[in-house]
Amino acid sequence: MITFAPGPSKVFDQVGQYLQDAFQTGILSANHRSAAFMNLYQETETLFKEKLHVPEDYKLLFTSSATENWEIIAQSIVESSSFHIYSGSFGKKWYTFAQHLNEATGSHKLGTEDALDVAGLEIDGKHDLIAITQNETSNATEVSQELLGALGEKYPDKMIAVDTTSSMGGIALDFSLADIWFASVQKCFGLPAGLGVLILSPKAIAKCESKGESGRYNSLSFMLENAKIYQTHYTPNVLGVYLLKRSMEDHPEIQVTDALVRKRMKELETVIAQSKKLTMLVQNSETRSKTVMGIAGEELFIKEFKKAAEQAGMQMGSGYGPLKPTSFRIANFPAITEQEFENLLKFLKEY
Incomplete structure (x- = not known):
């Protein structure tokens, strides 16, 4: 079947071999503070920059899922409130999740046939981050990168976070258009579920450091501190990272x-x-x-x-x-x- x-979704046919190789190499038993894992992390980040054309000064982080990134963004980057642009169920869930944490969260719902009217969009100054679902899995819609670019030009002082859960790894994305990008590997990356990726620009990293939020399991400042030396804040999905690295090695730009x-x-x-x-x-x-x-x-x-x-x-x-x-x-x-x-x-x- x-x-x-x-x-x-369907995983790449090569995953079976990758799983055997992971066992044979011993990476499954590697400590996440070890040189073996640190090399794996660094090699995977390098592949993201080579194969997906992520800017050199952006940082790759590993999370448990795309959904976890909603909380990370809301708690560690948003200072006043976020404004969410969405057309379907997953974008709405991101909005309601953020609203639960911050009642001042705003939103703009798009119809499935309606392209985002950037010129007519008005976002209050109280919202310091724009959250947008670029590819909505629930109703098969997307927001074009041209409109993402126009959004950034209109609101250069606001942070832009983009959900590309079902498009990253499938279509070419211009990562310079936004500060925060995230996805999960069980869709276009063709891998088993259980690993999320979070990509941050220097601007997003500076915003996190400025806010200074810390003390939680997934506080972004804690994650970034460890990522500087290619480690993770707590024990990661080492197998998931290994499979991601192997898959990206074997597939084209x-x-x-x-x-x-x-x-x-x-x-x-x-x-x-x-x-x-x-x-x-x-x-x-x-x-x-x-x-x-x-x-x-x-x-x-x-x-x-x-x-x-x-x-x-x-x-x-x-x-x-x-x-x-x-x-x-x-x-x-x-x-x-x-x-x-x-x-x-x-x-x-x-x-």
């Missing part, structure tokens, strides 16, 4: 992956556009995700389609929340092989 669910992901999405869009019973969940190409395809149809047909797909050895991702009965999602992630993708297209055309 091949899963096309958008997370946890992000522009190659980006081209593949965009080509496949165009092919998917063409097939769905020709279907008489299925439509794209997001009609506006400017707000449609490149890494998650949302597909809609009548409830009975969707149920029958998903059942038939499973009989053919393919598991579709269910629609999220209220969209579940009338939609399904397809992960357009790099771990899907060419043959698996061709089988998917053939099934979509024939059913």
Whole structure:
């Protein structure tokens, strides 16, 4: 059974070998204060800069998940309050989580077909950080990097944090457009769940140091203090870091992956556009995700389609929340092989 669910999603086929190698090398027993782990950390950060084109002066940190980063940002970087821009369930969860910690948190909800109107957006001066979900897994929408850039130009004095949970590692991101980026590895990175990544600009690091928040399990100041010497604040997911490092070594630079992901999405869009019973969940190409395809149809047909797909050895991702009965999602992630993708297209055309 091949899963096309958008997370946890299909892992790269090489992961089985990586797991055996991890055991054989002894890294699974390595102390996180040891030279072996410190080298692993440094090599992984270097790969992020080489393969994903993260700026040289940005810092990579490891967390338990993308969700943990919501708390880290709220407690260690936000000084007055944050302002959240979102279109779907995960962006809303980030907003409500921050609001629970700080009642002054503000928000702006986008419609799934509505591109962010940067010119018409007004963010109060009391909000010192803008939190934006670049790729919304729940409803297959995205905010373009052009709009992220425009947002930064309009509000140069505000910190910008970007959730790229289901796009980092799949599409080319211009990390210079924001100060804080985060993701989890179980989506475009094609790895088992259990590891989050957090990328910080020098501006974000300075803001953390200025705020001086400390004393919690995941206080960012504590994490950064250890990261200076390529250690972690507490015992990390060493296996997850090892798998990330090995996978990034074996895969091309992000522009190659980006081209593949965009080509496949165009092919998917063409097939769905020709279907008489299925439509794209997001009609506006400017707000449609490149890494998650949302597909809609009548409830009975969707149920029958998903059942038939499973009989053919393919598991579709269910629609999220209220969209579940009338939609399904397809992960357009790099771990899907060419043959698996061709089988998917053939099934979509024939059913």
